[in-house]
Amino acid sequence: MTAQELLTVRDLAAGYGAVPVLRDVDLTIHAGTIVAVVGANGAGKTTLLRTLCGMVPASAGQVVLAGADLRGVPVEEVVRRGMAHVPEGRGVIGELTVHENLRLGGLWRRDRADAARALDEVYQLFEPLARRRRWHGHQLSGGERQMLALGRALVARPRLLLLDEPSLGLAPRVITQIMALLRRLRDETGLTVLLVEQNVHGALSVADEAVVMSLGRIVVRAPAARLRDDESLRHHYLGF
Template structure:
């Protein structure tokens, strides 16, 4: 399934002004796997994804993607290098149609033929979007907006998907479908996913690796199955 580490983070420090939120974060994500970052509210999970995606400039540390140090790389260049970030709240542009939203994900791509193929693949993957391609983003349900945000990221054919709270506000059935989709993408395309998720049970059910954060630090890393079975750790940091 894997071919070495795709993402390596060393000594990452980041914050928003007065002081750091992230303290010396070290983690690795193997190629073609799903790593779930879990922890209580305020643990620094969203800040981690922002620092990795370039929307928040780290104070110190290294972010290495496939052997390439990404420090100081602008957001648009990170996208070209295969990093896609789907933020919490999904970021769908309500005034644009489904088709227009999806095409935004591939505007930067030079291979126009493959960009069209990627768009067709997203419509095959998300049939409700194909039926609603002329409708505007604000007309979609929460689950459909989640599909659209994911689909827009996938049109760019990323190597690394940074996914922040995909289950937020969704019905349990839609959450289960979303997690099943991530597993399918990992298995069928080799996509590597760093998943931040408050729904710990769902995240660990689909992940290969679990990363537990507390107060801006990584406090434990283990195979997801082992983390699910560690009662002491779950009670201490995950609340169940």
């Protein structure tokens, strides 16, 4: 592992019961970059994120974060080591207030003072949440729920953020805001992001690198700008 490598995945395989999904996945992610994972439905993108964070057990291979092997490590310990996962559907608890949802992101942290600072930073980052901190999750708009899910992950101060379909069901204006926020977090805080996204244009507009998955394997890895601008490559692997 070089000094710049944050995540290294080698020969990763995983699935659900007897059904294999991921096969021989190799991936390296450098610190301070956004990597977009794109591909058709059923390609294995969501399973990749779930396996990296420990929600789905790997059947083979290695997942190494900052030099530490994560295979077999409980999900809560993966978070402590610096990886946070925002699942598809956002996972906001509707019965809890905005503030209570955000506090969940830092409950495990021993440094209570810094956890409180991180929560304040999220309120500064997402002004609508600051205004609605006493609202319950079910009272928020789709865009606000996505902000809340992102904010809860950021309270944990992750080194690597796994983000699954953040644009799902959102208006184009909100999608643009979310993508701009990811770029800002990368530039200002050095946050590293692994972004799974069906909105290929949006993902490629913000990513440094792009990974194309097909049938549980990575079939292309290239600079995001190259995939965005190469019509033949897009057409062959993404169908447009």
